[in-house]
Amino acid sequence: MSTATSAFPLATPGAGRLRRLSTFLWRHSRLFTLLLLLPPLLWLGIVYLGSLLALLAHSFFRLDSFTGQIVYEFTLATWYELLSQPANLDIIRRTAGMAAAVTLACGLIGFPIAYYAARFSTPRGKALFYLGVMLPLWSSYLVRVYAWKLILAKEGVISWAAERTGTSWLLDALLSLPVVGGPSLSISYIGMFLVFTYIWLPYMILPTQAALERVPPSLLEAAADCGARPRQTFRYVVLPLAFPGIVAGSIFTFSLTLGDYIIPYIIGTSKLFLGQAVYIHQGTAGNVPLAAAFSVVPIVIMAVYLAVARRLGAFDAL
């Protein structure tokens, strides 16, 4: 092989050493793989994993309330502070409740879109659907949150539309509901829920559609041949097969809602959500240990969630 003239236009004089190097790497395949893997592994291992471990370690330190300095000694005091105060537990419950509601809504709104795109659209229509879901997914998160600030404002388009259609009473009734209401849509849980659902919806649609695409048409014909009505086919054939996809999507919607702090900051009440609690404790309060403990909470919740999702077969649908 070394005596063959090269068929490639790169036979420069200095190529001899390169050629020997490349032959060496070819012979030592494992070494070559290791060399390729080393830079990304070092980066992610040191920068990312190292940081995560440092964060975890911080949750076992505590803040000296007199000096405002972090005491670098092992202690469970911070964890006790997190789990013993009712206000902190409220934050966790509130965030998890919102995440569950958003996930449910994303499933309900996303499924018809995914179902239509997977079963009834032409190849051209499918491409349009795909772009129609991808563009909002990838376009600026902040801009999309801002759009809702415009829409939900007291003087904004929703109030205007309600006035024009004579449904202001409905809007007022909605806003006067005890917990979820507020002075205007942009300062209420209803508004926050709408924005969360809007922002994370594409994450639900894509895996659901992927799972629906994989349902073989022959299965539906078989169900019909066996005498199932369309409704029965849907209930007993399509839905069980699509379910892992829906669970896969719910991993994203749930996890993203748990960790978000921008949306509750811009739209919503003054009551804190998990992400905000992390942000405030590390920022103005300078209490990095408590912030670290708070940020471990979503990790633990997601670990449990992922374990359940794995049982439901969601990982094959990702």
Added chain:
Amino acid sequence: MRSERAGLGLRIAAAGGLLYLHLPIAFILLYAFTTEDKSYQFPPPGLTLKWFAVAWNRQDIWDALWLSVEVALVATALAILLGTLAAAALWRARFFGRDAITLLIVLPIALPGIITGIALRSTFGLLDIPFSFWTIVTGHATFCIVVVYNNAIARLRRTSPSLLEAAMDLGADGFQTFRWVLLPNLATALLAGGMLAFALSFDEVIVTTFTAGQQTTLPIWMLSELVRPRQRPVTNVVAVFVIAVTFLPILLAYRLTRGTESMHGTGK
């Protein structure tokens, strides 16, 4: 394709859902032209083009824009390098711990951004690293790697290993095979991954607030305007610009990888 047609209810639900996904963006555009800058009054009392001129003359916007572009370019370059290397290694070999490494690559975007942010921040604090351009880049590159990786490995999986063997049989060494066979095959996937990484970095705000210190990238500028609005329509002008800047790379990336199913949206 199919003889049966969707029921009316399904069609209405699907159309309504898509409308919900797209209509809000239109209001951003509308409010960029309003004459009212103290509230979000609908319908706008009048329309004007003056906010575009106002935004053009604001130095703070230009500074934020350039910082964002520089960060996105450097972070994308790093992500392309590291993501391609990781994809190549995981494609050519099966070894113990391979799944763990895949998980490690996906983790920065699988976990909420706030965790990546505060983890990096507490590490910078522990090591006494002052906030700088490079602390922002470090955060961005970390979560951009996976985007390039996803695109690169999807393309590699569709590339037949016999192509590489054929090149070597014809006398090419490893570097020539890479330059003349593998790279042309991989180029559009890397370009697509790079564009998505750029778009991702360009409008990232959650990790950036933890790693930027006093510096203002464009999304951070926008966040501060959302919290304490000054000239509201100016924010809209910037938002319209941001939409344009992120849409173009996404559309291009879609065209580059069309039919290969390698632009995985769920990977964001």
